[in-house]
Amino acid sequence: xxxxxxxxxxxxxxxxxxxQSGLFRAPGFALPWPSGIIRDVLIRPTDFTFDAxxxxxxxxxxxxxxxxxxxxxxxxxERLSGSPHAGGYDSATIAARLASTFPEGRVLIVIxxxxxxxxxxxxxxxxxxxxxxxxxxxxxxxxxxxxxFRYSHYEYDHLIARYRCLFGPERVLVLAYEDLTRDPLGFCxxxxxxxxxxPPSEPPAGRRYSSLSALTLLLKRPFNRLxxxxxxxxxxxxxxxxxxxxxxxxxxxVPRFLSRPLERRWRAEADAHIGQRFATSNAQTAALTGLxxxxxxxxxxxxxxxxxx
Numbered sequence: 320x321x322x323x324x325x326x327x328x329x330x331x332x333x334x335x336x337x338x339q340s341g342l343f344r345a346p347g348f349a350l351p352w353p354s355g356i357i358r359d360v361l362i363r364p365t366d367f368t369f370d371a372x373x374x375x376x377x378x379x380x381x382x383x384x385x386x387x388x389x390x391x392x393x394x395x396x397e398r399l400s401g402s403p404h405a406g407g408y409d410s411a412t413i414a415a416r417l418a419s420t421f422p423e424g425r426v427l428i429v430i431x432x433x434x435x436x437x438x439x440x441x442x443x444x445x446x447x448x449x450x451x452x453x454x455x456x457x458x459x460x461x462x463x464x465x466x467x468f469r470y471s472h473y474e475y476d477h478l479i480a481r482y483r484c485l486f487g488p489e490r491v492l493v494l495a496y497e498d499l500t501r502d503p504l505g506f507c508x509x510x511x512x513x514x515x516x517x518p519p520s521e522p523p524a525g526r527r528y529s530s531l532s533a534l535t536l537l538l539k540r541p542f543n544r545l546x547x548x549x550x551x552x553x554x555x556x557x558x559x560x561x562x563x564x565x566x567x568x569x570x571x572x573v574p575r576f577l578s579r580p581l582e583r584r585w586r587a588e589a590d591a592h593i594g595q596r597f598a599t600s601n602a603q604t605a606a607l608t609g610l611x612x613x614x615x616x617x618x619x620x621x622x623x624x625x626x627x628x
Contacts, residue, residue: 324382325514326417326426329397330475332439333429333496334527339395341525342507347516349390351381357396361416362409371419378420391514394421400428400478403440404449404551406462406469410478418485426482427510430604431496432617433473433597438589445536446563449551450544453585457592470596476603483607493608497615532578533585535570542566595620 327343329335343350360374378394385392399417401407417424441456449456459467471477475493482491492513499506503522511518531539539562547562548555559565598620605612605619613619 323421323423323425324378324385324392324394325510326399326421326424327393327395328413328417328426328428329400330428330430330436331397331400331403332436332443333397333431334499335395335397335429336528337499337523337525338510339525341523342510342519343393343395345519345523347390347511348514349381349385349388349392350395351385351392352378352394354396354398357394358398361420362398362413366412369416371416374416374420391516393514394424401472402466403437403472404444404468405466407472407478408466410472411481414478414481414485424486424490425514426486426491427513428475428479428482428491428493429496429499430475430493432615434586434590434593436496437473437593438586439530441585441589442530442533442536444551445540445543446531446566447551448543448547448549448555448562450540450547450555452540453588454592457589470593473597474600476600476607479604479607493604493610495610495612495615531566531570532573532575533581534573534578535566537581538569539566 325348327335327338339350342348360377361369364370382392399413401410401413417426437457441453444451444456451459456468457470462469479491479493492509494506494509504519507523508518542562543552543555545555546557546559548558595618598618601612601617602620604610
């Protein structure tokens, strides 16, 4: 590779849209590959058809063009961390593909407190066409036969350790989404230093992805089961185009305050399901990364946690 990109793999719901539309389009960075292309080259091929040399050849021209303009090319797509709706079944496979395609790359991973991240991901699931209740989404039947939600996807220490083994600890940067919300300039400065670029003088003006309210999603959920046939709702008999846009229009008619009791109920339900199940994993993640996750609101077990890689 002529120039080595920053490999930003997510996770989902950790400010990816803001980074892609802000920092990664600022001077010093280039964002030459859209998500669709990244997925076509690195994710969609099967184990029998993926070719690391061919993938590297594909990414070389844009990397070279960015380097000639003194910019860091960024490969950014949260799907590179795996699919939350499918339990991250291919997370390790994608990590290996990235390592074989960009063996000298630098990896950026952004994590988020699990209860908040999972709740936000469930809201996205319904928006995209899912029809399960929160309880059924979190407890699918036979997730070992067909990829579905699994809590293990949010045990961050496993994937962090895998990337540290593949790329080396010094070339993996893990940041917390909560630091982005508290200090966006400091957050971006750490990324720029890690990538080898000049830090910004002020927070980039990136876009933020706005979610639909709980009440709008409550209306959309039965609609999905009947009229949105996709990977999240394969049994629906019909497919209505632009279903998201139609419900975005409905959203404008629903006062936000009407959704707050339902949102509180769903958040409490998510918290009750999740509890302290990630506390031990978070202790491992804190040991691996040096992040003070307890201070950021993550449940962290009071155990001696040795790094895994």
